[in-house]
Amino acid sequence: MLEMRDVTFHYTDGTPVLEHMNLTIGTGEFIGLGGRNGCGKTTVTRLLMGLEKPVSGDIFLDGKRINDEEAAARSPYIGYVFQRPERQMFRPTVRQEVAYGPEQLGRSREEVASAVTAALQATGLEHLAEAYPPNLNRGEKQRVAIASAIAMHTQYLILDEPTSGQDSADKKSLMALLSRLHRDGLTILIISHDMDIFAEYCQRVIVIGHHTKAFDGTPQDLFTKREDLYELGLNRPDAVTLSQAVAGLPYCKSVDEFTAAMLQRLGGK
């Protein structure tokens, strides 16, 4: 489990970003992290990654305090997909890029080769193994970053707004990949402004409000019980609004689920 206990943080200008923030990420979870622009979502993940250090409070991994562990030391267990994934790539081919992590861990040449092959396969990148990473499109670059994490056998994968600016086919394909990796045991934390993703894919959603956690629970509770979604910078997904508007219909987490529920109501016609 990754944990933030009573973390307070500000950047060098001293403006408060997080105050007394607590959160847990249990292994095997699929969690969404949301909130208004600038509320501190990326900062939370940078603190978990070790790219920033708390001003006060602690970060734990499985009960061990890791405040002093640098980002490089955390990379074997936390993978990260940046908003602009090209910023984390610097090798001439996809294969070499994905090999970088296991090589740094001192794995043998055979171990590296088999970890890279498996990671490229898992992310559907075999056909791009010899491609030059800067020439790839954003979705492909994200897959390279995900493959790099998988090749390290990381337990946690953090993604910062991976679907922003993507069309719905790319979004569906990325979310299908993440769902598959999650089923295979990867723990996922995804920052997003897309409420459909929270509703359809996440088991738990954490929302940052005014410098600290404002909600932590299921998407169903968030979208059906909270009256302050607008103040939190969120909105209710269409599927939830529609399913709540039809008396007797169950909570629906996607438009497909809503359509199926309506068809069943109409006798399958």
Ligand SMILES: Nc1ncnc2c1ncn2[C@@H]1O[C@H](COP(=O)(O)OP(=O)(O)OP(=O)(O)O)[C@@H](O)[C@H]1O
């Ligand atoms: N390197 C930095 N130096 C100073 N202030 C920063 C730095 N990075 C972020 N901030 C500020 O810290 C606050 C939190 O930023 P952060 O990027 O964590 O928010 P966010 O919730 O991820 O935003 P968004 O949804 O727009 O991506 C913002 O006010 C931002 O301007």
